[in-house]
Amino acid sequence: MNSxxxxxxxxxxxxxxxxERTFGKLCAYPVPTVLDAVGVAAGTRLLDVGCGTGSVAAAARDRGAAVTAVDPEQSMVEIASRRVPEATVLAGELPRLPFEDDAFDAVVANFVLNHVGDPLAALGELRRVLRPHGRLGLTIWPQPPTPLHGLWPRVFEAAGVDANANVARLAADKDFERTEAGLAGLLADAKFVEVETRTVPWKHRVDPELWWSGPAAGLASFGQVLAAQTPETVARIKREYDRLSAEFRVATGELALPTAALLAVAVAP
Ligand SMILES: C[S@@+](CC[C@H](N)C(=O)[O-])C[C@H]1O[C@@H](n2cnc3c(N)ncnc32)[C@H](O)[C@@H]1O
Structure with missing residues (x-):
């Protein structure tokens, strides 16, 4: 584990x-697309890596797959276990997973590769646990950021807060371009074959107060920026959030935030 x-x-x-109430709903959008892309069906031995609260595991269970799920965060493991009691849900983390070689027909990592300190090593581990010709499906967030992800830096800048001071950065020698070509290149470097990448766009609809509540509770990188501020600064950031998020408001009062995932599908040799 690095810093x-x-x-x-x-x-x-x-x-x-x-x-589960906030970013989990966002991350759930591409799940059916990813499961289709890796061909998850009845009897597929599927590993859901970085399972979070179990969106992938639940959808794969509904297709009749034999699901194993793993996450390093105990609170995630607990919720995923309750939500998908049919699955084997374990604590574990990339780049070293507690499974034998060739154990799975398919592996899904939905918005997980963007959380690991050594993405190439993580992909090598996913290839190790896949059987020959098994399929990997993964998503990450693209760069440059979509309007959804770009909203937070705009809010911090408008409030005069240096967001970069609290955001973790991957070491330059471990990083890769968050584009279709960059992700495809990383998968090829990790010795996957039949690599395909594409962009999956959508609009995330969410109540503005609910969307604020995730980072306000310290969740994810932007939550860490908020957690480092005084109450007065947080109040100023909230005012800027209310002002800038209003441009995404639709008639229901919700935000409709344009976003996209980079989706990759690849085959273990
Ligand atoms: C953005 S969430 C996505 C969760 C879930 N895949 C989903 O689609 O809702 C990222 C998840 O990756 C997990 N994670 C972070 N570092 C990890 C690592 N090194 N190995 C596996 N999972 C990791 C986090 O605990 C978190 O549950």
């Missing part, structure tokens, strides 16, 4: 419940 891993772990520590 990036430690910072990322801290972002979720004890926060599974708020994750």
């Amino acid at each position: 990036f891993d430690e910072r990322m772990r801290h972002n979720y520590a004890g926060r599974a419940e708020i994750f």
Whole structure:
């Protein structure tokens, strides 16, 4: 584990419940697309890595797959276990998983590779636990940021807060371009074959106060920025959030935040 891993772990520590109500709903959008892309069906031995509160595991269980799920954060493991009692849910983390070689027909890592300190080593581990010709499906957030992700830096800047001071950065020699080509290149470097990447766009609809409540509870990188501020500064940031998020408001009063995932599907040799 390097310092990036430690910072990322801290972002979720004890926060599974708020994750499930906020970012978990965002992360759930591409799940059916990813499961289709890796061909999850009845009997598939599926590993859901970085399972969070179990969106992938639950959807795969509904397809009749034999699901194993793993996450380093205990509060995530507890919620995923309750939500998907048919699955084997364990504590574990990349880049070293508690499974034999060739144990799974398919592996899904939904918005997890962006949380590990050594993405290439993590992919090598996912290839190890996949059987020959098994399929990997993964998503990450693209760069440059979508309007959804770009909202927070805009809010901090408008409030005069240096967000970079509290955001974890991957070591330059471990990083890769968060584009279709950059992700495809990393998978090829990790010796996956038949690599395909594409962008999956959507609009995330969410109540503005609910969307604020995740970072306000310290969740994810932007939550860590908020957690480092005084109450007066947080109040100023909230005013800027209310002002800038209003441009995404639709008739229901919700925000409709344009976003996208980079989706990769690849095959173990
Ligand atoms: C953005 S959440 C996504 C959760 C879930 N996959 C979903 O789609 O809702 C990222 C998850 O990755 C987990 N995670 C962080 N570092 C990890 C690592 N090194 N190995 C495996 N999972 C990790 C976090 O605990 C968190 O549950």
